[in-house]
Amino acid sequence: MEQSNQTENIKAGKPVILSGIQPTGGLHIGNLFGAIKNWVAMQDEYQCYFTIVDLHSITNKQVPAELRRSTLDMAAMLIACGIDTDKSVLFVQSHVPEHAELAWVLICLAGTGELSRMTQFKDKAAQHPENVNAGLFAYPVLMAADILLYQADLVPVGEDQKQHLELTRDIAQRFNHNYSDTFKIPDAYIPKTGARIMSLQEPTKKMSKSDENKKATIFLSESDEEIKNKIKRAVTDSGELLNDDFFKNASINHESLMDFMKNRPGLANLLTLYHASTNKAFIEMGKDLAGKGFGDIKSIVAEAMADYLNPIRTKYNEIRKDENKLKELLAQGAEKAHSVALKTLRKVYKKVGFYSL
């Protein structure tokens, strides 16, 4: 069954998607609404490769036993969110050695100047000045290798990965120019709503798994009560209530209204979360939220979010119990990914002039 679906997709010449997520720290609603929800929605139309990037995760210090556990946790959570291993290839990055191999070739094409301009590198280096390792510096090149190995057309990510995607395109173009056409040039796919879910405590900052303030981030593993409490304690402002017209206009011109909300980032974040967890259009959201006080709005959003996440958590607990099955699914994924990655790597090695045995 699994094999035939994969073959069908490849035969049908479907466009290719690749995306990745780090295994450590657990999945939060920023990852879910910025990336995973789109991964799930795109599985029928695209040949999808989703990878759990354990090689990337060791750019930070990790406890080995925890890394092993969280890699399996992440796989179970992705499946619980709707990644269907009959349709998509789900695998762990370190199981497919071509990622590290292609990364080396691409590192030799990447400039130290362009890498030092990467915002994420600058942020992480500032956060952990004691551990600015060369892996952290080369991180986006490994990401380029992830994408280019599968000749991806589209890469669904949150806004924070946009700069890395631009670098991937630059490196791919450079390789094609230096050697001859080899890589497809991928496009980023960034959702209109949810591309940047903000911290619940400092809504001008993106939600992040490493936030020291535990009230700022909602993890998918948290209980209904914890989820509701975090939303009810979210930081908003004390400005005007939102009326019916606001929601009508938002339905017509979503972007300009989100712009208008920029000076009310906490409230904008809650509206985004309501939209993402109910799939309601803004005009529908107005029926629930217009004229309501902020306390009521938070309660409504809190209920919706808990209702949305509860079945995912139940499924996760079920899937996570059967570790052998999970490992088997990941082994199958790695095999499929490997066969595609190897083809690209062979081409690359030939083009750069490596003598093959």
Ligand code: TYM
């Ligand atoms: P990571 O693990 O930090 O995040 C996984 C995905 O979640 C998105 N995301 C968010 N979206 C909206 N709001 C937020 N607050 C938020 N926080 C995170 C990220 O944009 C990402 O799409 N470098 C990548 C992993 C990676 C990758 C790749 C991605 C490795 N190789 C190849 C795409 C293609 C990362 O650290 O994501």
